[in-house]
Amino acid sequence: MKIKTLEATGSCFNQQLDDVLDWSEVEDSSITRAVEEIINEIRQHGDSALLSYTKVFDQWTTTVDDLLVDRQQLEEAWNQLPDEQSKALNLAADRIRQYAEHQKIQSWDFTDEFGNKLGQKVTPLERVGVYVPGGKAAYPSSVLMNVIPAKVAGVSEIVMVTPTPKGELNSIVLAAAWLAGVDKVIRIGGAQAVAALAYGTNTVPKVDKIVGPGNIYVATAKKMVFGHVGIDMVAGPSEILVVCDGKTHPDWIAMDLFSQAEHDENAQSILISLDNHFIEKVRDSMAKWLPQMERSDVIKASLEKRGCFIYAETKEQAIEIVNKISPEHLELSVDNAEQWADEIRHAGAIFVGRYTPESLGDYCAGPNHVLPTSRTARFSSPLGVYDFQKRSSLINCSEKGASELSVTASVLAHGEALTAHAKSAEYRRLK
Secondary structure, eight states: OOOEEEETTSTTHHHHHHHHHOOOOOOOHHHHHHHHHHHHHHHHHHHHHHHHHHHHHSOOOOOHHHHEEOHHHHHHHHHTSOHHHHHHHHHHHHHHHHHHHTTOOOOEEEEOTTSOEEEEEEEEOSEEEEEOOOSSOOOHHHHHHHHHHHHHHTOSEEEEEOOOGGGOOOHHHHHHHHHHTOSEEEOOOHHHHHHHHHHOOSSSOOOSEEEOOOOHHHHHHHHHHBTTBEESOOOOSOEEEEEEOSOSOHHHHHHHHHHHHTTOTTOEEEEEESOHHHHHHHHHHHHHHGGGOTTHHHHHHHHHHHOEEEEOSSHHHHHHHHHHHOOSEEEEESTTHHHHHHTOOSOSEEEESTTOOHHHHHHTSSSOSOOOOTTGGGTOOOOOGGGGEEEEEEEEOOHHHHHHHHHHHHHHHHHTTOHHHHHHHHTTSOO
């Protein structure tokens, strides 16, 4: 398996690293046109267009009534789960909820020296749409990660959409929806589901925000409807960056790198090592374990296309590289990992210490696994309760306070040639 190897002290290192990190998904004009057409059809023809696209893309001829999954079906899916799966989902849900409870933003206010009461009112969104992929794989963990923070925030209604190719329902996804408290499940997917959530149909209620992962058509549709509704983010391929001092078992590191590479061929796995010989040990471990992986072809393609080993001579050099990469997932498999973590400025999630693999974060550690990718951790954050809350400013002026502030407001308004603004403030001035 041919994986790129770079040295941080190399003369062309920065350019080489930029080339490795580059992810400018080629704009496919045919996809853009197709998504535009789908959105327009949904806006104009609503449910009938939904049924047509479901027939074409999911190979399933259905009726509007059959698009809806009733609460009894969700409950039955939960009750029929094997004990092992229900216990695992319950534990994961409890931990995700416990973590989310700490994220809630509260309203606040204070009174200034003029008797004006100023503050911030925090309210939850009213209705949220959650997109859950279907077909090739089932992602009950994504249901929990997207729905539970919305529930903790106090969202009034959560509408989940998920495609069911050939009409086949995924029982564990439905069970997770029941456990998380989804209010409505609709069996639709693709760009048509995003458009239906954004603009509404007779069957699909219009939402305020759309969250959840999807393919290129779903991502493109989310880009196009943004502004009409909110979205969580437009996520790129999954990423992991592992920093190791050479003291962790190479099999552990190899498997941690595999854990993201197995997502798809465009996923990225990078190792920064302070021990050049350790890179070869990890390479040997990969060669040993790759044939035993169920998705070995995907892992191999991902690592050869976008994987990378980087040798850094010092801790300072390694941290500088980490902050430049701004990874979605960062593992610090080093001595004194907490001290390293203090120096990290850009990362979606930081897994501290040798015993904290990224895979625990995907399922049950507690923090959300919906994270910024493609270096957007420089300015973005993980999905959380705060994404389902909005803030309103509160201004309550006393008679004296309005009079005092009117002087400043009048001066500034006249300076901007906004006479009505100035007069509006001046009318509140005490004589």
